[in-house]
Amino acid sequence: MEKHINVIGAGLAGSEVAYQIAKQKINVKLYEMKPTKYSPAHSNPNFAEIVCSNSLKSNLLTNACGLLKEELRRLDSLLIKTADETSVPAGQALAVDRDIFAKKVTEEIRKNEYIDVIECNVGEDVRVKDLIKNNITIICTGPLTSDELAKEIQEITGQNKLYFYDAVAPIVLKDSIDFDIAFYGDRYVQEKKKDETIEQWKQRINNCSENSYINLPFSKQEYEDFCKELIDAEVVTLHDFEKREIFEGCMPIEIMAKRGIDTLRFGPLKPVGFDDPRTGKRPYAVVQLRQDNKKASLYNLVGFQTNLKFGEQKRVFSMIPGLKNAEFVKYGVMHRNTYLNSPKLLDETYRFRNNHNLYFAGQITGVEGYVESISSGMVAGLNAIEQFKNGENCRKIIFSENTVIGALAKYISTDSDNFAPMNANFGILPELEGKRIKDKKERYMKLAQRSLQEF
Numbered sequence: 001m002e003k004h005i006n007v008i009g010a011g012l013a014g015s016e017v018a019y020q021i022a023k024q025k026i027n028v029k030l031y032e033m034k035p036t037k038y039s040p041a042h043s044n045p046n047f048a049e050i051v052c053s054n055s056l057k058s059n060l061l062t063n064a065c066g067l068l069k070e071e072l073r074r075l076d077s078l079l080i081k082t083a084d085e086t087s088v089p090a091g092q093a094l095a096v097d098r099d100i101f102a103k104k105v106t107e108e109i110r111k112n113e114y115i116d117v118i119e120c121n122v123g124e125d126v127r128v129k130d131l132i133k134n135n136i137t138i139i140c141t142g143p144l145t146s147d148e149l150a151k152e153i154q155e156i157t158g159q160n161k162l163y164f165y166d167a168v169a170p171i172v173l174k175d176s177i178d179f180d181i182a183f184y185g186d187r188y189v190q191e192k193k194k195d196e197t198i199e200q201w202k203q204r205i206n207n208c209s210e211n212s213y214i215n216l217p218f219s220k221q222e223y224e225d226f227c228k229e230l231i232d233a234e235v236v237t238l239h240d241f242e243k244r245e246i247f248e249g250c251m252p253i254e255i256m257a258k259r260g261i262d263t264l265r266f267g268p269l270k271p272v273g274f275d276d277p278r279t280g281k282r283p284y285a286v287v288q289l290r291q292d293n294k295k296a297s298l299y300n301l302v303g304f305q306t307n308l309k310f311g312e313q314k315r316v317f318s319m320i321p322g323l324k325n326a327e328f329v330k331y332g333v334m335h336r337n338t339y340l341n342s343p344k345l346l347d348e349t350y351r352f353r354n355n356h357n358l359y360f361a362g363q364i365t366g367v368e369g370y371v372e373s374i375s376s377g378m379v380a381g382l383n384a385i386e387q388f389k390n391g392e393n394c395r396k397i398i399f400s401e402n403t404v405i406g407a408l409a410k411y412i413s414t415d416s417d418n419f420a421p422m423n424a425n426f427g428i429l430p431e432l433e434g435k436r437i438k439d440k441k442e443r444y445m446k447l448a449q450r451s452l453q454e455f
């Protein structure tokens with residue numbers, strides 16, 4: 001084949017990338033290890049296999065993932081188009097018949113005269129370092145990238161730049177926390193000193209607001225009720241390959257709670273170093289929320305790695321004082337997930353900073369979810385096309401951060417101390433100008449309108 005672009009992995013991101021490139025009449029070599037080798041979660045020989053839930057989440061514009069799908073429709077995404085064509089009834093969500101979806105995407109790719117499919121495990125049969133010598137190459141091998149390729153990626157990107165599993169605590173929107181209950185403050189700084197008057201103490205802790213943890217205080221009864229529900233809540237069934245890695249790394253909050261009623265309040269929920277500014281007394285237990293993004297719009301629940309089902313997380317964690325009406329932009333997950341430390345390695349086009357012939361797309365870049373993976377494939381693919389046509393110093397195609405596709409690209413390429421995978425949510429978009437709109441639906445609709453206008 002003449003000059004071409006290599007795409008590795010024909011999953012959700014890779015199939016989109018290959019289609020977008022071929023549409024520009026540019027040759028593609030698409031490397032896929034199936035059906036010779038399957039990851040522990042894949043089993044269908046077709047491309048774009050949906051490994052778990054068949055839902056691509058909401059179709060509503062007032063949902064960030066719904067808005068992202070609309071943005072992708074406007075960019076002629078093959079995968080969203082196919083999802084629309086193969087949808088099954090699911091209310092406001094876009095759910096698909098996964099077998100027909102994968103079959104249709106595969107047919108579209110296989111019949112394309114510009115795409116040459118090569119069955120092999122890259123990293124073993126072929127090396128990336130050889131592929132990138134002469135051709136732009138996009139790695140889209142997902143959260144379960146084969147071990148051989150993961151090893152080669154580690155070599156290329158440098159040691160310790162690859163994560164192998166996710167143990168992510170839930171994240172809530174700060175605006176949805178009840179600040180009649182929650183209070184800012186750092187452990188020990190927040191405690192009333194013996195020689196301080198109440199007035200001096202209150203003045204001191206007022207000064208530390210907004211730059212520290214958000215604390216949610218429990219009474220004894222609230223704590224005991226919460227622990228009971230946590231222990232009895234329904235958990236996700238793990239694959240065998242996931243169990244081993246998870247339990248070596250860190251302990252799910254529900255497992256810790258099962259060890260005894262006081263385990264949490266002597267562990268991650270310990271109230272030591274705090275006095276509740278409303279009562280002046282030490283709470284029975286405290287949940288701490290840590291700032292999760294630079295804008296301080298998102299906060300994660302410290303120590304809340306969990307395997308609870310998403311619905312159960314909403315039900316049980318909403319019992320935490322101050323979170324009754326909390327909006328969870330992301331639920332906790334614990335599963336095998338190979339991903340890069342992208343802020344250090346990739347730019348906003350998903351291109352590797354140290355070698356411009358190399359791009360990454362899909363979940364391996366730290367976006368999380370089916371639609372988010374497709375979206376990163378779209379951005380990487382469009383930029384690879386531009387580079388193929390106009391050379392390394394071509395213009396970059398960067399979407400406005402007011403769009404979800406742009407905000408995700410910005411998220412994965414922006415410096416962060418504790419980078420963790422992120423799904424589409426309105427918390428990563430800049431706020432609207434002017435007075436804050438209180439009604440959530442109205443605010444989200446305005447954000448959606450702003451995004452689509454800029455599109």
Ligand SMILES: Cc1cc2nc3c(=O)[nH]c(=O)nc-3n(C[C@H](O)[C@H](O)[C@H](O)COP(=O)(O)OP(=O)(O)OC[C@H]3O[C@@H](n4cnc5c(N)ncnc54)[C@H](O)[C@@H]3O)c2cc1C
Nearest residue numbers: 009011012013033052053122141142146149362363369370
């Ligand atoms: C168990 C599990 C459940 C998930 N459930 C959901 C869910 O319910 N909802 C959701 O939105 N997201 C879910 N995700 C997250 C994510 O959205 C999906 O994994 C999504 O498929 C990622 O898209 P991708 O294109 O990055 O990778 P994939 O779709 O996994 O595609 C990667 C492709 O690369 C191939 N490949 C891997 N290594 C090599 C190699 N060395 N050489 C050649 N080919 C290779 C694989 O065979 C595969 O076809 C889940 C992830 C996992 C692991």
